Amino acid sequence: MTEESKPFEPVIIGFTCNWCSYRAADMAGTARMKYAPNIRLIRLMCSGRLDPTFVFKAFAGGADAVLISGCHPGDCHYVEQNYKAMRRFHLLKRVLVQMGIEPGRLKLLWASAAEGAIFAAEINKFTEEVRALGPLNWAQPGEQVSTPIMEEVTA
Amino acid sequence: MSERIGVYICHCGTNIAGIVDVADVSKWAGEKLEDNGVVISRDYKFMCSSLGQELIQKDIKEKNLTRVVVAACSPHLHEKTFRNASKGAGLNPYLCELVSIREQDSWVHTDKVAATQKAKAIVSGGVARVMHHEALEPLRVPIHPATLVVGGGIAGIQAALEIADAGFQVYLVEREPSIGGHMAQFDKTFPTLDCSACILTPKMVDVGNHANITLLTWSEVMKVDGYVGNFAVTIKKKPRYIKTEDCTGCGICWEKCPKKVVDNVFEAGMGNRKAVYVPFPQAVPKYPVIDDVNCTYYLKGTCKACEKFCPTNAIDFNQKPEEITVEVGNIILATGYDLFDARRIPQYGYGKLANVYTSLEFERLCNAAGPTGGNIVLRDGKTPPKTVGIVHCVGSRDKNYNGYCSAICCMQSLKFAHLVRERTGAEVYNFYIDIRTPSKGYEEFYQRLLEEGTRFVRGKVAEITSMARVPEEEGKLIIQVEDTLIGKQRRIPVDMVVLSAGIQSRHDSKEVAKLFGISCSADNWFIERHPKLDPVATMTEGIYIAGCVQGPKDIPASVSQGAAAAARVLGKIQQKEIALEPVRATINQDQCSGCRICNNMCPFNAILFHEDNMVSEVNPALCQGCGTCVAGCPAGAISGTGFSNEQVLSQIDGLLLLNISRMAVPVES
Amino acid sequence: MQRITIDPITRLEGHGKIEIFLNEQGNVTNTYFQIPELRGFERFCVGRPVEEMPLLTNRICGVCPEAHHMAAAKAADAVYKVEVPRTGKMLRELLYSAFYATDHTTHFYALGGPDFIMGPDAPVAERNILGVIHKVGLEIGGKVIQMRKFGHTVVEMIGGRKVHPCTSIPGGLTKGITEEQRKEIEQMGRWAIEFAQFSLQAFNDIVLGNKTYVDLILGDIYTHKTYYMGMVDEKNKVNFYDGKVRVVGPDGKEYVKYEPKDYAAHIAEHVEPWTYLKFPYLKNVGWKGFVDGPESGVYMATPLSRLNASDGMATPLAQAEYEKFYSTLGGKPVHQRLAIHWARLIELLYAAERWVELATDPEITSPNFHAIPTAVPSEGVGIVEAPRGTLTHHYWTDERGVVTKVNLIVGTTNNYAPITMSIKKAAENLIKKGNVNEGLLNMVEMAFRAYDPCFGCATHSLPGRMPLEITIHDAQGNPINNLKQFCD
Amino acid sequence: MSKPKFAMYWAASCGGCEIAVLNIHEKILDVDAAFEVVFWPVAMDAKYKDVEAMADGEITLCLFNGGMRNDENEHIAHLLRKKSKIMVAFGSCACEGCIPGLANFSPIKEIIDTAFTTITTDNPENIRPQSSFTMPEGIITIPTLNPVLKTLGQTVDVDYFMPGCPPESHQIEAVVGLVIAALNGKAELPPKGATIGAGTTTVCDDCPRKRNLKTIKEFGRIQLMKADPELCLLEQGIPCNGPATRNGCNARCPSAGAQCIGCYGPAEGVVDYGARLISAFASVIDSNKPDEIDKILDGLVDPAGQFYRFNLAGSLLRSSKYAQKG
Numbered sequence A: 001m002t003e004e005s006k007p008f009e010p011v012i013i014g015f016t017c018n019w020c021s022y023r024a025a026d027m028a029g030t031a032r033m034k035y036a037p038n039i040r041l042i043r044l045m046c047s048g049r050l051d052p053t054f055v056f057k058a059f060a061g062g063a064d065a066v067l068i069s070g071c072h073p074g075d076c077h078y079v080e081q082n083y084k085a086m087r088r089f090h091l092l093k094r095v096l097v098q099m100g101i102e103p104g105r106l107k108l109l110w111a112s113a114a115e116g117a118i119f120a121a122e123i124n125k126f127t128e129e130v131r132a133l134g135p136l137n138w139a140q141p142g143e144q145v146s147t148p149i150m151e152e153v154t155a
Numbered sequence B: 001m002s003e004r005i006g007v008y009i010c011h012c013g014t015n016i017a018g019i020v021d022v023a024d025v026s027k028w029a030g031e032k033l034e035d036n037g038v039v040i041s042r043d044y045k046f047m048c049s050s051l052g053q054e055l056i057q058k059d060i061k062e063k064n065l066t067r068v069v070v071a072a073c074s075p076h077l078h079e080k081t082f083r084n085a086s087k088g089a090g091l092n093p094y095l096c097e098l099v100s101i102r103e104q105d106s107w108v109h110t111d112k113v114a115a116t117q118k119a120k121a122i123v124s125g126g127v128a129r130v131m132h133h134e135a136l137e138p139l140r141v142p143i144h145p146a147t148l149v150v151g152g153g154i155a156g157i158q159a160a161l162e163i164a165d166a167g168f169q170v171y172l173v174e175r176e177p178s179i180g181g182h183m184a185q186f187d188k189t190f191p192t193l194d195c196s197a198c199i200l201t202p203k204m205v206d207v208g209n210h211a212n213i214t215l216l217t218w219s220e221v222m223k224v225d226g227y228v229g230n231f232a233v234t235i236k237k238k239p240r241y242i243k244t245e246d247c248t249g250c251g252i253c254w255e256k257c258p259k260k261v262v263d264n265v266f267e268a269g270m271g272n273r274k275a276v277y278v279p280f281p282q283a284v285p286k287y288p289v290i291d292d293v294n295c296t297y298y299l300k301g302t303c304k305a306c307e308k309f310c311p312t313n314a315i316d317f318n319q320k321p322e323e324i325t326v327e328v329g330n331i332i333l334a335t336g337y338d339l340f341d342a343r344r345i346p347q348y349g350y351g352k353l354a355n356v357y358t359s360l361e362f363e364r365l366c367n368a369a370g371p372t373g374g375n376i377v378l379r380d381g382k383t384p385p386k387t388v389g390i391v392h393c394v395g396s397r398d399k400n401y402n403g404y405c406s407a408i409c410c411m412q413s414l415k416f417a418h419l420v421r422e423r424t425g426a427e428v429y430n431f432y433i434d435i436r437t438p439s440k441g442y443e444e445f446y447q448r449l450l451e452e453g454t455r456f457v458r459g460k461v462a463e464i465t466s467m468a469r470v471p472e473e474e475g476k477l478i479i480q481v482e483d484t485l486i487g488k489q490r491r492i493p494v495d496m497v498v499l500s501a502g503i504q505s506r507h508d509s510k511e512v513a514k515l516f517g518i519s520c521s522a523d524n525w526f527i528e529r530h531p532k533l534d535p536v537a538t539m540t541e542g543i544y545i546a547g548c549v550q551g552p553k554d555i556p557a558s559v560s561q562g563a564a565a566a567a568r569v570l571g572k573i574q575q576k577e578i579a580l581e582p583v584r585a586t587i588n589q590d591q592c593s594g595c596r597i598c599n600n601m602c603p604f605n606a607i608l609f610h611e612d613n614m615v616s617e618v619n620p621a622l623c624q625g626c627g628t629c630v631a632g633c634p635a636g637a638i639s640g641t642g643f644s645n646e647q648v649l650s651q652i653d654g655l656l657l658l659n660i661s662r663m664a665v666p667v668e669s
Numbered sequence C: 001m002q003r004i005t006i007d008p009i010t011r012l013e014g015h016g017k018i019e020i021f022l023n024e025q026g027n028v029t030n031t032y033f034q035i036p037e038l039r040g041f042e043r044f045c046v047g048r049p050v051e052e053m054p055l056l057t058n059r060i061c062g063v064c065p066e067a068h069h070m071a072a073a074k075a076a077d078a079v080y081k082v083e084v085p086r087t088g089k090m091l092r093e094l095l096y097s098a099f100y101a102t103d104h105t106t107h108f109y110a111l112g113g114p115d116f117i118m119g120p121d122a123p124v125a126e127r128n129i130l131g132v133i134h135k136v137g138l139e140i141g142g143k144v145i146q147m148r149k150f151g152h153t154v155v156e157m158i159g160g161r162k163v164h165p166c167t168s169i170p171g172g173l174t175k176g177i178t179e180e181q182r183k184e185i186e187q188m189g190r191w192a193i194e195f196a197q198f199s200l201q202a203f204n205d206i207v208l209g210n211k212t213y214v215d216l217i218l219g220d221i222y223t224h225k226t227y228y229m230g231m232v233d234e235k236n237k238v239n240f241y242d243g244k245v246r247v248v249g250p251d252g253k254e255y256v257k258y259e260p261k262d263y264a265a266h267i268a269e270h271v272e273p274w275t276y277l278k279f280p281y282l283k284n285v286g287w288k289g290f291v292d293g294p295e296s297g298v299y300m301a302t303p304l305s306r307l308n309a310s311d312g313m314a315t316p317l318a319q320a321e322y323e324k325f326y327s328t329l330g331g332k333p334v335h336q337r338l339a340i341h342w343a344r345l346i347e348l349l350y351a352a353e354r355w356v357e358l359a360t361d362p363e364i365t366s367p368n369f370h371a372i373p374t375a376v377p378s379e380g381v382g383i384v385e386a387p388r389g390t391l392t393h394h395y396w397t398d399e400r401g402v403v404t405k406v407n408l409i410v411g412t413t414n415n416y417a418p419i420t421m422s423i424k425k426a427a428e429n430l431i432k433k434g435n436v437n438e439g440l441l442n443m444v445e446m447a448f449r450a451y452d453p454c455f456g457c458a459t460h461s462l463p464g465r466m467p468l469e470i471t472i473h474d475a476q477g478n479p480i481n482n483l484k485q486f487c488d
Numbered sequence D: 001m002s003k004p005k006f007a008m009y010w011a012a013s014c015g016g017c018e019i020a021v022l023n024i025h026e027k028i029l030d031v032d033a034a035f036e037v038v039f040w041p042v043a044m045d046a047k048y049k050d051v052e053a054m055a056d057g058e059i060t061l062c063l064f065n066g067g068m069r070n071d072e073n074e075h076i077a078h079l080l081r082k083k084s085k086i087m088v089a090f091g092s093c094a095c096e097g098c099i100p101g102l103a104n105f106s107p108i109k110e111i112i113d114t115a116f117t118t119i120t121t122d123n124p125e126n127i128r129p130q131s132s133f134t135m136p137e138g139i140i141t142i143p144t145l146n147p148v149l150k151t152l153g154q155t156v157d158v159d160y161f162m163p164g165c166p167p168e169s170h171q172i173e174a175v176v177g178l179v180i181a182a183l184n185g186k187a188e189l190p191p192k193g194a195t196i197g198a199g200t201t202t203v204c205d206d207c208p209r210k211r212n213l214k215t216i217k218e219f220g221r222i223q224l225m226k227a228d229p230e231l232c233l234l235e236q237g238i239p240c241n242g243p244a245t246r247n248g249c250n251a252r253c254p255s256a257g258a259q260c261i262g263c264y265g266p267a268e269g270v271v272d273y274g275a276r277l278i279s280a281f282a283s284v285i286d287s288n289k290p291d292e293i294d295k296i297l298d299g300l301v302d303p304a305g306q307f308y309r310f311n312l313a314g315s316l317l318r319s320s321k322y323a324q325k326g
Helices: A021-030 A052-060 A081-098 A116-133 A149-154 B022-032 B050-062 B075-088 B102-106 B112-130 B154-165 B196-209 B252-256 B296-300 B305-309 B359-366 B409-424 B442-452 B509-516 B555-575 B628-632 B645-655 C050-060 C065-079 C086-117 C129-136 C139-159 C179-208 C211-218 C260-265 C303-309 C316-329 C339-359 C411-430 C440-451 D016-022 D025-034 D048-053 D071-083 D092-096 D099-105 D108-115 D169-183 D273-283 D290-297 D303-307 D321-325
Strands: A012-017 A039-044 A065-070 A106-110 B005-010 B038-044 B067-072 B096-100 B139-142 B147-150 B170-173 B213-216 B219-227 B230-237 B260-263 B271-274 B322-328 B330-333 B337-339 B356-358 B387-394 B427-432 B455-458 B461-465 B477-483 B488-494 B496-501 B503-505 B543-545 B577-580 B585-587 B607-610 B615-618 B638-640 C002-006 C017-022 C028-034 C227-232 C244-248 C254-258 C267-270 C279-282 C379-386 C389-397 C403-409 C468-473 C479-485 D005-010 D036-039 D059-065 D068-070 D084-090 D132-135 D138-141 D145-150 D160-162
Touching: A012 A021, A012 A116, A021 A039, A021 A065, A021 A116, A021 B075, A021 B102, A039 A116, A039 B112, A039 B645, A052 A065, A052 A081, A052 B645, A052 D273, A065 A081, A065 A116, A081 A106, A081 B628, A081 D273, A081 D290, A081 D303, A106 A116, B005 B022, B005 B050, B005 B112, B022 B038, B022 B112, B038 B050, B050 B067, B050 B075, B067 B075, B067 B112, B075 B096, B096 B102, B096 B112, B102 B112, B112 B645, B147 B154, B147 B322, B154 B170, B154 B196, B154 B213, B154 B555, B170 B219, B170 B230, B196 B213, B219 B509, B230 B330, B252 B305, B330 B509, B330 B555, B356 B359, B359 B409, B359 B496, B387 B409, B387 B461, B387 B477, B387 B488, B409 B427, B409 B442, B409 B496, B427 B477, B427 B488, B455 B477, B477 B496, B543 B555, B555 B577, B585 B615, B628 B638, B628 D273, C017 D138, C028 C411, C050 C065, C050 C389, C050 C403, C050 D099, C065 C086, C065 C139, C065 C260, C065 C379, C065 C389, C086 C129, C086 C139, C086 C179, C086 C339, C129 C179, C139 C179, C139 D025, C179 C211, C179 C316, C179 C339, C227 C303, C227 C379, C227 C389, C244 C260, C244 C303, C254 C260, C260 C379, C260 C389, C279 C411, C303 C339, C316 C339, C339 C440, C389 C411, C411 C440, D005 D016, D005 D071, D016 D025, D016 D059, D016 D169, D025 D169, D036 D048, D048 D071, D059 D071, D059 D092, D068 D071, D071 D084, D071 D145, D084 D092, D092 D099, D099 D145, D099 D303, D099 D321, D108 D145, D145 D321, D160 D169, D273 D303
Parallel strands: A012 A039, A012 A065, A065 A106, B005 B038, B005 B067, B067 B096, B147 B170, B147 B330, B170 B213, B330 B543, B356 B496, B387 B427, B387 B496, B427 B455, D005 D036, D005 D059, D059 D084, D084 D160
Antiparallel strands: B139 B577, B219 B230, B230 B322, B260 B271, B337 B503, B461 B477, B477 B488, B585 B638, B607 B615, C002 C017, C002 C468, C017 C028, C227 C244, C244 C254, C267 C279, C379 C389, C389 C403, C468 C479, D068 D145, D132 D138
């Protein structure tokens, strides 16, 4: 856990598509744009590969929020698969709400390979929103809640 | 732990090491990730350098590594580098994972502690993930040497000739009776003003005579099966009712044909043709077609004048549509554009006011082979105009119609202005928003027009009317415009108005895109693979685009893109086979219940359903590896190589360090 | 003070537990019968689409899922204010009759019957279905299995599944039956009638032919003069699937007859802090504790109650048995709990007759088995007679038909208070001055079994199968005596 | 030598599994012939302390049904695990929590409060059951309910999983047959952790209904439409869980005109049952416009309940956040 002194540092798992949003992240990097270190990215070929299982796994595993990102509608490298990601996102969100997970903990972000700045800005915005929501600390019956990696690592 | 993993942390000089404590990360990985199979963890100044690569190769050999994780820059930069390095040491390249701690970490963070922690998490994720990698081989498919070119305009002609001249078979499909496209309708071409026909016709003839080109005019593509290197294309040949093997193109049939028809295609409605016709004298091929919608025989059952007079008995009223299938390795789409329909802007009066012309009509008007023999006269057919207004950007750069710039209108309008002055000496007004002359010789042409005394009014025309307010407006067309340079409304009476209509995507471009499995932009232009670096390829392997089908452009641009597409195709043909990334989906037949949910999930039609045993299957050559079906299968029967559930789920575990705090969900007791 | 713990399946397995407390004189001061489980259907059914209630509430009890399926379906019909087409109603009742025949058979032969056929004093080892087979003859075993098979076959044909049927939806069913199926169902029904008659004959020969049994039945130990509840048709004949709920007083006279939708005006549930189950009683009479008589709201809902609460059976053969029943036991109402067994057999016969009646109705194979609801869903009550008592489901929904509130009064629950009373009475009768009659277990057990308590909904005890153990503690709480006995 | 020992137990379940076992009719005699039944509360006399007295692993086969609703359930689970060689999670409740697992949407307090404040509840002092309560005569106790319902596998190590609510009798026969054969060395037992008595694909495999390419413009409610008896229910917009639900039941519900509600749980190798349905259903929605997608999704009035009807306790999340907060 974080002590009183330090602000809560959320852990965010971010899924990016290989063609747009991951390249946007690359671009943010090459342009040396700064954003919050709370997000850890996973590269998928397409946002259409995003299996809701991944999201549940992340939340159950201690993540405080999940970002799903892909090409802008109409720009999908695979023609239209990001629309499927969008449909799944809409349904997934409804389920999460019923599970008591604030809608603000799951974000869908369209970012083209050119939008490094937007990508960075959105991550900062998202990180602050999640910080405001506080820790999720998903509890598993009969298990220690696994929380942010901070003490894991510093330990 | 059966796998032996090596972890390599790159300093990238200070690019990474300046923020991330690479030594600490390397040490941490060696200790904390031991249970995850890490047998060696090193850091090095430049992993991508030959020394860095040798370091990895040495370990692979000496420490019998079965997996490699490199933490350095973005995979988009050096994934191949390190895969090849592994390969060099006898490790399957796909057993090497590159995770980014530069673009995704050191370059974007300032807090060293946090950045180092994040680097550890990223490495941990890579290690957890690589454990589930499999040895893969790229898929190799042969390339059929023949090519299909769709569209016989200048772009398609250029592409077809390039490939045919290189010695490979080309099928050129054109839905009109002749190739030539829009360019054949033009009189002069800007800025050089050389005659369109004079430069186009020879190319058309070459196509017609080329041994390597199978010309299929009056034909349309019905179906496209297969995938890059191995397309099977079904083409419908509409009946010409002419036995081309017997026809000499002598022209007696259309002389004798009693039925006149307004020619809305080639003559843009300015002139007539017969029911049996060739669109224009230089048509290629030379054979006419019988237009069975208007032909008296098909309407009334009698006539057959053409048949009576044909010296070679080449007329055949019983021809039926014919479907042929051709095998090609690559496809070039050059289906061109449609002219913006000026009727959509009622206040410009086109269709209501006789002497308002569209650009295409005007082209025919000044064309020596056109309805007036090249005389620029009003609709009455004799009176030459004393004043002519040319309106730019009609239907272009206008939210209500097309937001984009049609690219050719400015130059086209200048060309018209010049022709009017040259042939009639009439006063010419150009109404423009901006004058855009970006290509070679264009600006010079504009200056020339200015010198010739053509008048330019900067302002968007509000209305064109015949309602006179003052005597001198009587019998004229009045152009209502705000002159933004002097900042006041003007009413300019003219005899003739030419609407420089913009160009837009073909009315049926969406269907065509669907047919070939490619995508359209919001304006229905076909989308290129990359707007700058790959404007001729599409997202679908083996399908290329050339000319206005990709977006508005002028003749030189269309020609270069046609040639470029041809070059790309020739490159593929030379390779003889193509290697496809082995990132593919596969359906486990024993687990597939044939629910068919995945069936229309694939935009590449890679998933087929076997009615007989009621299971679905993925065609690996068609599959592009997006993984959407993997994520969508309700039975979990579809797995994706390269991005399997195991790989991603363990990467999540790794990123959250659950692989350290908790190998698996523990059980109390 | 002495304390006796009767722990059906020991405390740690706990599926219902009895505490008996004795005073210094060693006489019973009080008994507690505890139900240790609560699964919370009333809460977690909220938010679910109402058409799922027949499927969800099925899982309240695997012994009588058909009862919950029907009550839920009827409540859902009511929520949509939809009138189920005649064929739909008949199909549901046909399924239900077959279920009844099966359930009553199981209980009589495997659970309750042995007490009589073998005799209450027969050794435990013999007081089971095998003992019955030896005494009555081998073919009976086959017949019982056959009866259960037939019952399940019908349930599956109409309900789609053997356990937890799935075909009832608001407005009717998802499927009908074919002529072939109808024929098969009719044949099985006719066989069931014979089987029921055979069973009554066996009961007649073995039980009524034996004075000790008759005395036992008529004895005071198992007598409580309570109210009786049962569902009746418009002619006040017993009906399991549909009708009004009728309650008669200890004097046998009609106390009240109400529409299902009005149940809440007449029933309330008393709460005790030492058990998860509530004690239903007649609201307007009031809760006076675990006592009988006209002043106490305690009522019973069993086969016997249904007979007491009705004016007869709707089918001829069953009606004849009904008359014989009361003439033998000295007129209505019958207060002796052990008579429930006999009443159960009469219901078995009625169920079989009704089965054939419905299977031979010309409209039963009609495709008109579902009416599409048109009204805006809001609130509805569904009541059926579960074999173990009147079963009430009450749902409230929003305008989309999503459940917002649920109330359930489950069959056996009705008898929670009477069972507690029977236990206490048996205890009082058998524990005098601290010495515990060896027969205690047996008697308590028989009291239990008569009710055929299905705490499947809460205790998971199959009907009547109540392994019992009594530990008697002295004043210091040390165990001084340990008695064990099981029902088969 | 003495016969191998058999045990069957019910925790938080409805008794349907026991009925399903009884429904194998004559075959039950094979069990009796092959095994010495040492513990089966429903059928015979044996006490908790008798089981405790057994040696570890003395019971050869234990069929355990029911979820972990209270501390007693868990106690018995641990005990029987210790005493049994082969521990089978028998039926949906033990495998994945089943319908009672839906309780994991709500805090246990809310569940109890609801039960004791219904309109017919006469509870002026607002009493709640107490796990230990002092009566004038003395203290009496009842078990404590767990905050969230757990599956058997989340509580003890399980050898095999046998899904179904209840498992189909023909599957029970098959499994019993297999175990007996294996004991006589005539067959191989499946690897530990395997799912037995069920298929490896999903309900659609056994479903007789016609199916085409799937696109959904609107989700429907089975009672509000005249469903085509021949055509795939999902294609008609009826939310049928068949595509994601393990087969083995012969597609009973769809064959009877009712949608599959998912009692056989996830297919082979699936990590999270609900996720499969979320992804599959969403994928076939026929729209790319956010608001239209939302409109279509409004047709699914209870997504989480629909997708986790039987599987909530067994899912990755296991319970809602509300339930965890207690």
